[in-house]
Amino acid sequence: MSQISLAEALERQPDALAAAVRTLGEQLADPSAWPAPRRPLFVAMGASHAALAACVHRLRTAGIWASRTGCGPVGDADLVVGVSQSGRSAETVATLREAPAERRLAVVNVAPSPLAELAGRVLSCGSVADSKVSTSGFSVTLAALGMLSDVWAGGRPDPVWPTLPGLLAVDLPPVAEQVAGCVAVDVVGGGASLTAAEEGALMLREACRLPATPYETRQYLHGPMESAGPRTAHVIIGGEREAELAAQLAGAGHVTVYVGPCQSAVPRVAVPAIPAVARAILENAVLQRLVAAVAGVRGVPVGEFRFSVGDTKVDSAAAEAV
Structure with a gap:
C-alpha cells in the first residue's frame, strides 16, 4: 500500500472508494461462498477496531450475534474475522492464529500480508493508497465490512454502495x-x-x-x-x-x-x-x-507522529505479538 498525504487522500477518496466497492462486489458476487456465521468474533486494533462498531450493530440488528475485541481468547465464536488495513497488526495476527484454520477470515486493504497469509479466506479492498492518519484506507475497510454484513444478513450487498462515492x-x-x-x-x-x-x-x-x-x-x-x-x-x-x-x-x-x-x-x-x-x-x-x-x-503537521512504536506491526504470520 502506498502512502500519500492527508490532502491527497481526501481528494482521491471518492475514486478510491468507487474502485474498492467494485473490487469487493466481484469478490462477494457468489453469496454461497460467504455463508453467514452464527456467532462471529471480529478482531482489530486502532482505526480498524472503530470500524467494527457499525458492522457489529448491523449484524446484531439482523439477528447474528456478532461481537468485537482487540485481542485475547476467541472463545466459542464460529468464525474469527481479523481486520487490519495493513494486514500487519501484531495483536490481530496473534489472535487469529489462535482460531482453527477453518474458522479464520481476514478483511484487509493489503494482500498479500501476514494476516491474509494466515487466514483461510480473505476479503481484500485492493491496496488503496492511504494517508498516515488513515482516511481512504479506513473508508474502504468499512465498506468491506458493510458489504460482507449485507451478504450475511440479506444475501447480497445493498444497492447503496455504488452510489456512496458521489455522497462524500x-x-x-x-x-x-x-x-x-x-x-x-x-x-x-x-x-x-x-x-x-x-x-x-x-x-x-x-x-x-x-x-x-x-x-x-x-x-x-x-x-x-x-x-x-x-x-x-x-x-x-x-x-x-x-x-x-x-x-x-x-x-x-x-x-x-x-x-x-x-x-x-x-x-x-x-x-x-x-x-x-x-x-x-x-x-x-x-x-x-x-x-x-x-x-x-x-499548526500540527498531520502524519508526523511524536512517538515511535516498534511492536505493533509484524512482517510475517509467524511473528509473535509482544
Missing part, C-alpha cells in the same frame, strides 16, 4: 477555530454512528494532538456529559436523540457540531438517512474534513 462531499460549517481552541473534545454517536465517534476521536488525537474521547450516546447521558464546559467541544453524530443532545449542549453555551439527517439549529453537517454502515462512512468523512481543518488551525 462535505459542507463543513465554520467551527474549526472554535474546536481548535478547546482543550478536549467529546465525540458521541449512537448505534452504528459509534464507529464515526471512535474513529473521529482517534483522528483528533493523532492528527490534531487534541485530547478526544468517544462515547456511545446512551452511555454519555449517564454522567459523562456533566463535565461539559466552555473549553470542551462536542461532536454529536446520529439521529433524533443525538440532535436533541446537540441542542441541549449548544443551549448551555458549549461548542457543538451535529452530524446527521435531522434538522437542527446547531452548526450541522447533513448526512442522508441511508443504511447504517454506509452512513457511518459519510459521517466519518465529515470528521476527516473537520480534523484536517482543526489540525491546520493548530
Whole structure:
C-alpha cells in the first residue's frame, strides 16, 4: 500500500472508494461462498477496531450475534474475522492464529500480508493508497465490512454502495477555530454512528494532538456529559436523540457540531438517512474534513507522529505479538 498525504487522500477518496466497492462486489458476487456465521468474533486494533462498531450493530440488528475485541481468547465464536488495513497488526495476527484454520477470515486493504497469509479466506479492498492518519484506507475497510454484513444478513450487498462515492462531499460549517481552541473534545454517536465517534476521536488525537474521547450516546447521558464546559467541544453524530443532545449542549453555551439527517439549529453537517454502515462512512468523512481543518488551525503537521512504536506491526504470520 502506498502512502500519500492527508490532502491527497481526501481528494482521491471518492475514486478510491468507487474502485474498492467494485473490487469487493466481484469478490462477494457468489453469496454461497460467504455463508453467514452464527456467532462471529471480529478482531482489530486502532482505526480498524472503530470500524467494527457499525458492522457489529448491523449484524446484531439482523439477528447474528456478532461481537468485537482487540485481542485475547476467541472463545466459542464460529468464525474469527481479523481486520487490519495493513494486514500487519501484531495483536490481530496473534489472535487469529489462535482460531482453527477453518474458522479464520481476514478483511484487509493489503494482500498479500501476514494476516491474509494466515487466514483461510480473505476479503481484500485492493491496496488503496492511504494517508498516515488513515482516511481512504479506513473508508474502504468499512465498506468491506458493510458489504460482507449485507451478504450475511440479506444475501447480497445493498444497492447503496455504488452510489456512496458521489455522497462524500462535505459542507463543513465554520467551527474549526472554535474546536481548535478547546482543550478536549467529546465525540458521541449512537448505534452504528459509534464507529464515526471512535474513529473521529482517534483522528483528533493523532492528527490534531487534541485530547478526544468517544462515547456511545446512551452511555454519555449517564454522567459523562456533566463535565461539559466552555473549553470542551462536542461532536454529536446520529439521529433524533443525538440532535436533541446537540441542542441541549449548544443551549448551555458549549461548542457543538451535529452530524446527521435531522434538522437542527446547531452548526450541522447533513448526512442522508441511508443504511447504517454506509452512513457511518459519510459521517466519518465529515470528521476527516473537520480534523484536517482543526489540525491546520493548530499548526500540527498531520502524519508526523511524536512517538515511535516498534511492536505493533509484524512482517510475517509467524511473528509473535509482544
